[in-house]
Each structure stands twice: as structure tokens, then as C-alpha cells.
Amino acid sequence: MSSIDHTHDAAATSWVEGADTHADFPVQNLPLGIFSTANRERRVGTAVGDSVLDLSGMAEDRLLPGNLRAALGAGTLNALFALSASDRISLRHAVFAHLTELSSRMEVLPHLYPAQACTMHLPFAIGDYTDFYVGIHHATNIGKQFRPDNPLLPNYKYVPIGYHGRASSVRLSGTPVVRPKGQQKPSYSEGPGYGPTYRLDYELELGVWIAGENALGEPVPIGKAASRIGGLCLLNDWSARDLQAWEYQPLGPFLAKNFLTSVSPWVITAEALAPFRVAQPPRPAGDPAPLPYLLDAADQAEGAFALTLETWIATQKMREAGIPPHRLGTGPATSMYWTVAQLVAHHTANGCNLMPGDLLGTGTISTPDTSGLGSLMELSQGGNSPVTLPDGEERSFLEDGDELILSARAARDGFRTIGFGLCSGVVEAAKV
Ligand code: CA
Secondary structure (H helix, E strand, O other), rough: OOOOHHOOOOOOOOOOOOOOOOOOOOOOOEEEEEEEEEOEEEEEEEOOOOOOEHHHHHHOOOOOHHHHHHHHHHOHHHHHHHOOOOHHHHHHHHHHHHOOOHHHHHHHHHEEEEEHHEEEEEOOOOOEEEEEOOOOOHHHHHHHHOOOOOOOOOOOOOOOEEEEOOOOOEEEEEOOEEOEEEEEEEOOOOOOOOEEEEOOOOOOEEEEOOOOOOOOOOOOOOOHHHHHEEEEEEEOOEEHHHHHHHHHHOOOOOOOOOOEEOOOOOEEOOOOHHHHHOOOOOOOOOOOOOHHHOOHHHHHHEEOOOOOEEEEEEOHHHOOOOOOEEEEEEOOOOOOOHHHHHHHHHHHHOOOOOOOEEEEOOOOOOOHHHHHOOOHHHHHOOOOEEEEEEOOEEEOOOOOEEEEEEEEOOOOOOOOOOEEEEEEEEEOOOOO
């Protein structure tokens, strides 16, 4: 597991203007992403304050470790995350030194761009995307709507439930959500119809970017699974609840989910998150212990993350009236029944190979009470109890023009708070 070092020192400061006061990207964060500018093709960058540092250009100018030059010139992060964690730590140390030491300023400045002048791109060429279901309060809330007396199915506390999603429709934050069409069968209707979803929803999730590779047939033991966590992002698993209700049995989600999955542009690295590892909350009395292949003392001691997740909505009317986004919920990321390392160990337990740049979604993360519910399906209790917004509008599900925004911050006493940036999307009308 990544360890805490001088790059996490809360007293460290950067010569980059605005970095020390930036809510998300002080020099202790150093997230990785892919950006382009008007004159430059896709490059590897890091966010520092309101600037983006061109790491590909830094490598070309021999300002970064030479063994990283090829990976930093690749136009995606796949090659960098195929390298060892120690290579990424050496990159972090070099970038941290350049951004904190005033003597580096003159040679680094030509590689610094205003974030506003940069276009962000998907950080990885994503080979595969898997979505899990670890938010136990979400699973309980949704289960109650279908099975009030028995919300969790018998396998839930033994198996990290997941399904294979679709990688081709994973897109960067900011991509519009075109209202999908599909089959729906309302309870009052005898047969299904086809048309635009009338129950469009979001799902607040964390994304896990995979580092390294295990050969086909070789499981990753739970004790080594943390080394496969390259970093985290925000993930919105947009969902069409009416399509989902009609299609999900017996094989699970399909067209209700694969029309779009949004991710935030910056990879918050495992190294940056080292100070924010916390113990996995103990399971309630009476729950089964994880089977041995999912149980590791170090993972239980520090396999969870001290993150606060938030969800915001801004309708078209709100934006036009200058009303700021309304917070729909806030809660901790510790409401996960399984750690991210357990997801990796389980995913590979049968010998399935995970590749650099593969994406795992945790599943919707909700609080046990109503303060931090991760979907409108929960907030509106299946559409029966609409949410009232500051301008008097009501929402049971998302309407055209709505913008949905996810954010996350990692905070812990004694350390500089870091943020994930935003993951957002505006709903557009269905195509005719
Ligand atoms: Ca999901």
C-alpha cells in the first residue's frame, strides 16, 4: 500500500499561483490526466491550482526520470499505469520537487498552461469496465422498493456483486446525456412500448482505475490487490429506471445503463490518497466474515478512504435565474460493504485478467439516512416523493436541461485536503 512521505506534508507550498489555496489541486494532490491545447496533441498532465503542467513536455525536455519518457509520450495513461508503483512514485517526487522549489520555476514555466486553455480527454483507452454494487445502503434502499421484507439477496454479504459494463460508452465529464429510448412496461400497461425513458436517474459512484496486469489464469491475492489500484475518479452510472425494471431479469442491467457512463478527468492517484486510507468499518454483528480469499488484515485496517462525496443539481430554469446548484446529498465513501482491494481480488479470483486502464465502478454509494442518497430513485422513493428544489421546481427523475454534478474531497486531520474535481453532465432531449 502506498506510504506517506514528504509530498504529503501539509506545510508544503508551490510557487504556482493559486495552488496553495486551491480547494482541489494543491501540490499535495498531483492528479494525472490527458489534455490538449490549441497547438498541442494529447499529452499527460497534472493539475496544480488552476494550471495544468505538461508532463509529456517536461519529459521531452529531460526534466523527469528518463525511464518514464516513453510512457509520458503515449497520449493515454495506459503505459504509465503498466509500470510499477515505484515508477509512479518517482514521477510524483520529481514533479513535486519542480513545483515546490523556486529554482525550478524558469525551466518549468514554459510547460504550465492555464486550465481554461486546456481540453481534457479520457485518461485511458479503457479496455473493460465492470460495475459493482458495494453501497450496502443503496442496495438496501433499492431492494426495499421491490422486496420490503427482504431487501438484500442472500448472496450480498458473501459476494462483491458486479456485472460487466460497456467500455465504449464511458465518456468524460461534460459529455451531454442524450435521453435514451428503450422498452418500458408500466404496471398499468398490458404490453411494453418503446420511447424516451421517463425515469432517467444518476448514480453516485467512485471509479477505480486499474494499474498493472495479471496474466489470464492468475488470481490477484487479496494481500497484493491494493497494488492494482492505480487511482480513483468520480463516476456517474446514468440509469434509465423504467428500462431497467423491464429488462433486468434474468441477466441484469443492459440498455438501462450502457448509453453513457461519465468519469471525472483527473486520476487521483493511490499515492496521493495514501494519507486518507482508513479502516474498513466493522460489519454489523451477525454478518458473515468475508471468505478467506477476500480477507486481509492490512486491507481491513486501511483499505477504505476518508472521502466526502457530494451530488448537486442545477436545472435549466435555475441556471437561467442565476440560482447556484442545489446539493442533493453529501456522505462518506465508507458506506461501502467491500473495499476496492476486495473488488480486485474477487474480480480476478477465477483467473480473469485485469489490464492497465480497466475501470471498476464501486456501485452507488448512499448513506443509511436521507442525507447522502446516491440516486433520485432513492431520494424520490421510486418517484413517489418528489424532491423540491430552491426555485420551487420538483424532481422525481431527471428532466431535459438538468445538470447533475458529482464532487469528492479527501480530508484528514494533519493533512492538506485534496479534491477530485467535478463529474458533470447536462441532460439533452431524446433524439427523434
Ligand atoms: Ca451502478
